[in-house]
Amino acid sequence: MPAEAPHFWAVFWAKLPYFFSVLLGAAGTTIKVMLGALAVALTLGLVVALLKLARMQLLRAVANVYIEIMRGTPALTQLFIIYFGLSDLGVDIPPVPAAIIGLGMNGAAYVAEIYRAGILAIHEGQVEAALSLGMTPVDAMRFIILPQATRLMLPPLCNYAVSLLKDTSLASVVAAPEIMFFARQLVTETLLSMDIYLIVAVIYLAMSIPMGRLVAHLERARRAWQ
């Protein structure tokens, strides 16, 4: 349809500011879902990690079952269970909180493994040295283990945050008004799939690239003393 091409581009250029304003507006929700899910994942993940490091076998088993379920099923399925499934049972959770809970619970399984690996990576001799100087196990965790482990955990946690940013697009299928949700509406409106989704890609990149830079920076910082 070569004859229509000039018309197509005219529409695109005319609509470009509108697309951007709608999609950038939706980016606020994307960031809200990401930060919310990150907060849930970091907190719940710490609980799961401590359970997994617990002395009682039952507690370790609980953590293992949680991690298996969360990692062994698609995040999309989990999201549907929370949004549609619970709704059937009379528990109606609005889209954005549902997305935050779903992605956060899913992320907690990954974050727990990052915490656990970070804590276990600190040599046993560090704890022994701290204890032999008269620190309690809690002091040793606070002043010796966690400061070292945090630096080990930061790069993988940032990597997780970047992948979480992209996974927030799943929230569009439970009607959370984030970037992909509005993009699909704009496509229905204008049929300009390629253009709109390319704009979407650019917006995601504009958020994920700086986060990736941060990861690289943190990894360099870590090498400075280890």
Place this chain on the structure above:
Amino acid sequence: MDPLLRIVDLHKRFGETEVLCGIDLEVPRTQKVAIIGPSGSGKTTLLRCINYLEKPSSGHIYIDGALIGEKQRNGAYVHLSDRELAKERAEIGFVFQRFNLFPHLTALANVAIAPRRVLGLGQQEAEARAREMLTKVGLAHKVDAFPERLSGGQQQRVAIARVLAMQPKLMLFDEATSALDPELIGEVLRVIRQLADEGRTMIMVTHEIQFASEVADRVIFMDGGRIVEEGPPDAVIRNPSQARTRAFLARMSER
């Protein structure tokens, strides 16, 4: 007066293996004890039991007459809480074979952190004490260096300063020079000798037989989880009465 350290019928098992098979030992104040013996003889385990890094399977340890790691309640022995145990450990210095400095802290902070967090000294006071101890081990010029920038000998001297800053009643050295390159051993032994001359009570597990015979008042030869022979260095090292001691010393002198 009670001896500073008293160990009564100490046993330690790891699963089926009995590593310590009934150790009895008394160490009076200001005595310097060297423990020698083949690897696997239980000497490191004995040292680690003294500050409860290893929990004894049975037997009791007293420092200054007070039980370590446990207390008596209604006639029964019960384990101390984490906080009570920490208080006891603060009085016993432990120098590790692999130094175990805290890599995220400078030399000064490594030495200052326990006085600050365990003894509750103020920041300035803790750092002043740390500086004094680092000066004592000859590292006044390295206060701001992180452990990875220090040689093995320097790291071990920081570790010794870290222990000294807690002003312990008893110092334990677990093969303090075994992880060091030969040319770095001398600087660490010089520091330990200096501490011995100050009249500190110390127990050293060591492979440096010559050093042990010069510095220690008393040498203990362990084998198979038992004390085989003990006495002044002149007796144990230069004129051992037991065949196992003679065989061990002969192997060591072949190195």
